[in-house]
Amino acid sequence: MIKEKLSIIGKDIYTVISELVQDTDIINLSKISPDIPCSDKLTQLASKYIMQKSTEYSHPDGLMELREAIATDLENRYGIQVSSQNEITITAGATQAMYTAISSFIGEGDEVVLFEPAFNSYVPAIISNGGRPVFVHRKRPDYAIDWEAVQKLINTRTKLIIVNTPHNPTGAIFTQEDIAQLKKITNGTKINVISDEIFExxxxxxxxxxxxxxxxxxxxxxxxxxSFGISFNVPGWKIGYCVASEKVMAKIRKNQQFQINTVNTPLQYALADYLNESVDYNTIREQFEDKRDFVNNLLKDSRFEIVPSKGTFYQLLDYSKISDEKDTEFARRIMDEYGVALFPLSVFYHDSIDNKILGFSFARDEKVLSKAAKQLLKI
Structure with a gap:
């Protein structure tokens, strides 16, 4: 049944590009895992608990020590008080958290509003649960949300709105005005909201x-x-978490216990200790902001127009003054002729809208970024 539901869904763009560049000298700037290693301290903690805790299952809702550390972390950073007992659940990464949350709210014929360009895991999760995705294009050039357009789409079948901030892959970020508009639209309804904030x-x-x-x-x-994978440069660990009110979380936990049962125990202990020792989030931000500025400075004299990125580790490039080719074709030509793999933005739209935009990840080693920029300057 699921195979039939997802028959129109192909491989995601990152997998496609990775397969194309495999065993070649092409510089893959669409690679979604960072070149930046995780901290030595976190590696040591992981090693310690793999030796000590590998024979244990953790609670289906997540290790209590880690949930308590997250609750403290949220209060310290945002002044938000949440219950570690009832309002935080550890997940096997953000993608699983997204699927579990969607499957907790959506049934046959229910509608889900989401904003394009959209990360590629949202739509398959909606469709496989019988839902219908309803798309709203973000407004260029800054990829802001058109809340008036959203309001016109709301009806009795609307059960869920999915937002993403900082936005993958445009780098747009939520403002207080966005919060106010989202509150206004959902007020007095039974609509739930999923907010993907892995690049917070x-x-x-x-x-x-x-x-x-x-x-x-x-x-x-x-x-x-x-997601801890994004925050601490450990995407291969596949550990994330979700936060929700007790009433909403009860629905999610009911599904999660049968979807994954439990999450890696030793690494949860390691993350709990790491959080409790206080994490320097400013250093994380500065590290990626410096990389963004570094590569943008290299490309400032190129023929591409740099689209401002306010967050994530993605950068978009407008090539409308360079070529009339479709973004998929231009990306392939750059790969073949200049040896650099960028992703076409059209693949993040259900209708493959082509605004002559390519993108890349700047979470790469500076030598790699320099080599790639040298090639892009030749275009």
């Missing part, structure tokens, strides 16, 4: 991360998803 620690240029949890009324109906 990568917000640049003195901007601040604005979480959906910051509004008490929205917090009652929302699920916020975050």
């Amino acid at each position: 620690h990568m917000v640049f240029d003195d901007n601040k991360h604005v979480s959906v949890l910051s509004n008490e009324q929205l917090a009652e109906r929302c699920v916020v998803i975050s």
Whole structure:
């Protein structure tokens, strides 16, 4: 049944590009895992607990020590008080958290509003649960949300709105006005909200991360998803978490216990200790902001127009003054003729809208970024 539901869904763009560049000298700037290693301290903690705790299952809702550390961390950073017992659940990464949350709210014929360009895991999860995705294009050039367009789409079948801040892959970020508009639209409805906030620690240029949890009324109906893989450069660990009100979380936990049962125990202990020793989130932000500035400075004299990125580790490039080719074709030509792999933005739209935009990850070693920029300057 699931195979039939997802018959129209192909491989994601990152997998496609990775397969194309395999065993070649092409510089892959679409690679989604960072070149930056995790801290020595976290590696040591992981090694310690692999030796000590590998024979244990953790609680289906997550290790209590880690949930308590997250609750303390949220209060310290945002002044948000959440219950580690009832309002935080550890997940096997953000993608699983997203799927579990969607499957907890969506049934046959239910509608889900989401904003394009959209990360590639949202739509398959909606479709496989019988839902219908309803798309709203973000407004160029800054990829802001058109809340008037959202309001016109809301009806009795609307069960869920999915937001993403900082936005992958445009780098757009939520403002207090976005929070106010989302609150206005959902007020008096039974609509739930999922907020993908895995890049919360990568917000640049003195901007601040604005979480959906910051509004008490929205917090009652929302699920916020975050990821240790993104925050601490350990994507291979596949550990994340979600935060929701007790009522909403009860639905998620009911599904999660049968979808994954439990999450890696030793690494949860390691993350709990690491959080309790206080994490320098400013250093994380500065590290990626410096990389963004570094590569943008290299490309400032190129023929590409650099689209401002306020967050994440992605950068978009407008090539409309260079070529009329489709973004998929231009990306392939750059790969073949200049040896650099960029991703076409059209693949993040259900209707493959082509605005002549390519993108890349700047979470790479500076030598790699320099080599790639040298090639892109030849275009």
